[in-house]
Each structure stands twice: as structure tokens, then as C-alpha cells.
Amino acid sequence: MSRSPMVVRNVPALRRAVEALRARKAAVALVPTMGALHDGHLSLVRLARRRAQKVVVSIFVNPTQFAPTEDFGSYPRTWKADLAKLTAEKVDLVWNPDVKAMYPDGFATRIVPEGPATAGLEDRFRPHFFGGVATVVGKLFTQVRPDVAIFGEKDFQQLRVVTQMAADLDLGVKVIGSRTVRERDGLAMSSRNVYLSAEERQTAPTLYRAMKESAKRLKAGEELEAAMEAGRGLITAAGFALDYFEARHAATLAPIASIKDGPVRILVAAKLGTTRLIDNIGV
Ligand SMILES: Nc1ncnc2c1ncn2[C@@H]1O[C@H](COP(=O)(O)OP(=O)(O)OP(=O)(O)O)[C@@H](O)[C@H]1O
Numbered sequence: 001m002s003r004s005p006m007v008v009r010n011v012p013a014l015r016r017a018v019e020a021l022r023a024r025k026a027a028v029a030l031v032p033t034m035g036a037l038h039d040g041h042l043s044l045v046r047l048a049r050r051r052a053q054k055v056v057v058s059i060f061v062n063p064t065q066f067a068p069t070e071d072f073g074s075y076p077r078t079w080k081a082d083l084a085k086l087t088a089e090k091v092d093l094v095w096n097p098d099v100k101a102m103y104p105d106g107f108a109t110r111i112v113p114e115g116p117a118t119a120g121l122e123d124r125f126r127p128h129f130f131g132g133v134a135t136v137v138g139k140l141f142t143q144v145r146p147d148v149a150i151f152g153e154k155d156f157q158q159l160r161v162v163t164q165m166a167a168d169l170d171l172g173v174k175v176i177g178s179r180t181v182r183e184r185d186g187l188a189m190s191s192r193n194v195y196l197s198a199e200e201r202q203t204a205p206t207l208y209r210a211m212k213e214s215a216k217r218l219k220a221g222e223e224l225e226a227a228m229e230a231g232r233g234l235i236t237a238a239g240f241a242l243d244y245f246e247a248r249h250a251a252t253l254a255p256i257a258s259i260k261d262g263p264v265r266i267l268v269a270a271k272l273g274t275t276r277l278i279d280n281i282g283v
């Protein structure tokens with residue numbers, strides 16, 4: 001049986017633990033998460049293991065990236081199961097601060113990302129989101145000081161925003177993206193999938209099918225707006241309330257007018273009942 005990873009809950013203990021991991025100049029990888037771990041998260045942990053000798057996973061449901069109307073209170077928290085999974089993956093250290101440890105009384109600083117990666121998409125529907133993510137990821141990077149950090153492509157715009165922030169602030173962390181892990185029917189794994197009713201779970205893979213349909217049409221030479229409209233039609237016909245379904249430049253996330261402006265990424269966010277799902281694919 002594997003030994004449980006060391007768990008630390010305050011910054012001084014984290015510093016000491018990371019110092020110990022770094023003995024003999026071992027490279028450290030960080031995998032930031034909000035817990036409720038699934039195979040998508042574990043794929044990030046495995047990539048981290050290939051990129052560094054020591055792996056740190058953070059589990060922190062970050063209040064500053066949730067609007068008051070969103071699901072901070074009900075976000076799934078599955079600590080025991082998470083720790084068992086990280087033990088099986090032989091993770092070296094788990095950073096699990098509470099809100100006070102991350103944001104002590106009097107905390108008053110915020111990192112606000114700007115530029116094309118932040119424009120539109122998630123930012124339009126969750127305007128508080130990237131400020132909260134950049135602030136907490138900036139703190140995670142300066143707390144752990146990892147050599148590399150692994151983020152999922154499932155949150156594609158987040159990956160771009162964090163990459164830009166790490167470069168802009170000279171944080172000395174190499175940000176690495178990891179491909180999206182899907183259920184057999186194409187649905188991207190997500191902690192929020194547990195919110196779906198049995199019926200909604202049947203409908204949910206429509207998002208992936210719709211992106212595939214638009215990608216197929218784009219590759220066949222169909223005009224961009226017509227191809228995207230076909231995907232949107234599938235999603236709304238399945239009963240989703242669509243936030244966005246857009247083709248963007250895969251590297252800059254700038255809007256594009258034609259597939260020739262690519263490489264192209266299709267990104268989607270939509271609500272099924274009260275559950276908001278996001279996903280994306282490359283064309
Ligand atoms: N299916 C997946 N494949 C690969 N990476 C993933 C997948 N789902 C989440 N991740 C990545 O795991 C990291 C932590 O994400 P998080 O804890 O928010 O999980 P999540 O499943 O995305 O939850 P949520 O339902 O909140 O979106 C992020 O970098 C995210 O992109």
C-alpha cells in the first residue's frame with residue numbers, strides 16, 4: 001500500500017515541505033485543482049510526474065473566482081476520496097489551505113489579466129472569473145515556486161490567461177497544457193458533471209458532438225459562420241441555454257473570420273438546467 005502524501009495547510013509549513021522536496025535540486029511540478037478529483041485531474045498528475053521528480057497538488061476551492069450567484073457553497077468537496085486518489089498516484093505533497101490561510105484578514109491585492117486571451121468567452125459571462133483565477137494562481141506559484149505547472153486544456157482560455165500571467169510577471173514557471181480527458185461518449189470530465197440529472201447526463205455529450213460537427217464542416221470548406229451555426233443549432237435543439245459557441249485563433253484566442261486565419265479552436269459554454277458546462281476542441 002502507498003503512503004499518504006504529506007498534507008500542509010499553512011504557508012510556513014508549505015515552504016518547509018517544498019524546501020525538503022527540493023533537496024538535491026529536484027524539479028517540482030504543481031497541479032492546481034479545486035478537488036473533487038476525476039481522471040482528468042489524474043492525467044495532469046501523471047504528466048506532472050513525467051516533467052518533474054516531485055509533484056505537488058493543490059486543492060483549494062477559490063472563493064474569489066465565483067460570483068455570489070454561483071456555486072461556491074455547493075461545489076463538490078470530496079476530501080477523503082481525493083486523498084486516496086493522490087496516494088495511489090504517489091503524489092509528494094498536497095497543499096490544502098483554508099480560505100483564511102490563502103486570504104488572511106486585510107488581504108487587498110488582485111491580479112487583473114488583460115489582453116486578447118481575456119477578451120470575451122468566459123470573461124463575458126463570468127467577468128469576476130479571471131481576476132480570481134489569476135490572483136490565486138499567482139499566489140500558488142509564489143507559494144510553491146514550482147518549475148512547471150500543469151493545467152487542463154478543458155479550461156482552454158484559463159490555460160492561455162495563466163500562461164500569459166506567468167510570462168508577464170516573470171514568475172519563472174513553465175506552464176504546460178494537458179489534453180482533455182473525456183467519458184466514453186465524448187463528455188469532457190468535469191467536477192460539475194455530478195450536478196447533472198440522469199436525463200441531462202444523456203444530453204450532455206451533445207456539446208462535443210456539436211463541436212465535432214462544426215469542425216467537420218469547417219474542414220470541408222464550409223463558410224465559418226454557417227459551420228458554427230450548425231453546431232449552435234444542435235446545442236439549442238438539445239435543450240441547452242447557450243452562452244457562446246465560437247471559433248477563435250488557437251494560440252491568441254483572437255476572433256477569426258475564416259479557417260485560413262487559424263489554427264482554429266472551437267470553444268463552447270452552455271447551461272443544461274442549472275449546470276454550466278464548458279468544452280473546446282481543435283479543428
Ligand atoms: N477532463 C479534463 N481533462 C483534463 N484536464 C482537466 C479536465 N477537467 C479539469 N481539468 C483540469 O484540472 C484542473 C483543475 O480543474 P478543476 O478542479 O476546476 O476541475 P474541473 O473538473 O474543471 O471542475 P469544474 O467543474 O469546476 O470546471 C484545471 O487545470 C482543469 O483544466
Ligand SMILES: CC(C)(CO)[C@@H](O)C(=O)[O-]
Pocket residue numbers: 032033034060062065133136137155158
Ligand atoms: C486553476 C484553478 C485551480 C484556480 O482556482 C481553478 O480555476 C481550476 O481548478 O481550474
Ligand code: BAL
Pocket residue numbers: 065155
Ligand atoms: N475549472 C474552472 C474552475 C471554475 O469553473 O471555477
